[in-house]
Amino acid sequence: MSPFISLDGKRALVTSGTRGAGAATVALFRDLGARVLTAARSRPDSLDDGMFVSADLTTAEGCATLAATVRERLGGVDIIVHMLGGSSAPAGGFAALSDAEWRKELDLNLMPAIRLDRELVPAMVAQGHGVVIHVTSIQRALPLPESTTAYAAAKAALSTYSKSLSKEVSPKGVRVVRVSPGWIETEAAVRLAERLAKEAGTDYEGGKRIIMDSLGGIPIGRPSKPADVANLIAFLASDRAATVTGTEYVVDGGTIPTA
Structure with a gap:
């Protein structure tokens, strides 16, 4: 019997795939048959050089280097998982956030996805298929004013950008979805x-x-455990989710209250 989910032969890029949910996603994708390239600032011992790129994705140069490596080593890409994100902003509410702090949050949580999509999605459109998964956060809907204002705003911007991209490229065969984790x-x-x-x-x-x-x-x-997030991402990246696009899936154990 065929497995319920298979990524056999798929070429995938997972950013920030060396720790946490990113590492869990890389491992699961490989178990499901995908060829996976991942990137981070430094390489852990568990990953071989052939499928890892050392790059600072908060910079335009780092994103360009990664995109070029994707084309060189994979010959293109079928799945992109934008896992990169985080925050180093100080506590203290909005008044503690300087222009520099805002820029750091946007450069980490928004701009890498924009830059990499601009580099790689046109080829997905040309081949007539592909999946782009933007990992956002429940913080975009449930910010903590004391500590996550800039992070939450950057993730909200990522979510809006993702929705717009889905409307543009879904008619051309490229699905775009969002995964919104809570605390992992x-x-x-x-x-x-x-x-x-x-x-x-x-x-x-x-x-x-x-x-x-x-x-x-x-x-x-x-x-949530990292594997909980990876399991959802794998399903959305697979052909089992062939008509799923333009929407967001929350994996937060019920944290966000709904009416």
Whole structure:
């Protein structure tokens, strides 16, 4: 019997694929038969040089280098997963955000997708098929004013850009979808929970509870695992989702309240 999902023979680019949900996506795509190229600023020992590119994607030069490598090593691409994102902005609300901080958030969370799509999507259109997945965040709809204003705004911009791109290229055979994670229990999230637990005089589970409470609670009682996000991305990238485009899928354990 054929597997429910297969990416056999697909050529895929996953940005920021060395840690967390990005690494889980790279591993799953390879298990499903895809040839996967990934990029980050530094290469972990677990990835071979042939399918990894060291590039700073917050710069136009880094994106151009990655796009050229995709064409050279893969001969084009069938799937792009824009996983890159994050925030280094200081706490303190809107007044603490200088022009430089705003620029850093946009350069990390918005511009890499725009630049890489501009380089690679035209060839997808020319071949008549492809899938582009933009990883946004529930923060775009549920910002934390004390600490995530700029990050949330950048992800909201990414979501709007993604919707516009889908309307332009879906009629030409290229699907564009968004995946919006909530809190994911990555290595960085574990460190944050441990730090909060130490400050509050509690254990790791208590630290996780502090984070979940700051989000208004997670109804399933835990954050998502990286594999939870990767599983959704793999389905959307596969032919099983052949008529899915222009929409956003939330994977947050029910964090965002809905009417």
